[in-house]
Amino acid sequence: MDGNYYLDALVKGDSKVVSKIYDVNFKQVKRFILQNKGNTEDAEDIFQKALLQIAVRHKKDGIHINTTFDGFLFTVCKNLWRRELNSHKSRVTNSEIVEQVSEAKDNARAIIEQKRQELFIEMLDKISENCKMILSLFFAKVSYAEIIETTEYTSETVVRQRVFKCKKKLTDLIKEDLRFNSLREL
Incomplete structure (x- = not known):
């Protein structure tokens, strides 16, 4: 099955396919996050954000995956986790000021970063x-x-x-x- 099958299933909310996506991909994402200063809860959050982000982008832009869906999903998860780590580095801890990062802004950054990577890969092929x-x-x-x-x-x-x-x-x-x-x- 090609990546677009999984994209369509995510948008439709097909629970059998989503379960299959979890079964096949979550262990690899969890291993990556655990090896990079994260925990199981972080892995679950990132995996869920990635699936949501992919579904929203496919519904909005009708994205087409040129690689495997598994590779695409892993790349999205990796990018989200790296951005999460970078945001923790740049935050200054102050008990009186609580910084709140907008979820929409974070998702927009993730989408832009993913589009940059897709452009890079597309041009690399040329x-x-x-x-x-x-x-x-x-x-x-x-x-x-x-x-x-x-x-x-x-x-x-x-x-x-x-x-x-x-x-x-x-x-x-x-x-x-x-x-x-x-x-x-x-």
Whole structure:
């Protein structure tokens, strides 16, 4: 079954499919959150927020998933959890002032971040296979020396130049897309 089957089931509230989504995906999300300073309750909250966010976006925008639904859901959960961790870092503790973060504002940020990632992945598909390979190694923090070993390049200087050119090509494609301005940070 493709990802759109699950999207439609979420919007319809199909309890059998939602249960299947939980059975298949929750353990992985819980493991990720437990390994990253969270607890089971955090994992449940993030998983529920992610499902709600996906359903709302699909109902509103009719999103289409190019990857597996499981991968898409995990990415949304990861992004929500990272944003949650970052918001805790930036809060100053003061017992007299209680900061309340709007749920709608938080969801809007999550949606924008997800759309940014989708734009990035879409543009990554438009660059050459060689650039995809080089950038995937670079983004995975593989050293230039290791990249030389796995490719036909002969020196770190050549690899650096190739990474620079590929990043520039990817950046240019992203900036040329009509969605770019609406997804920029204000």
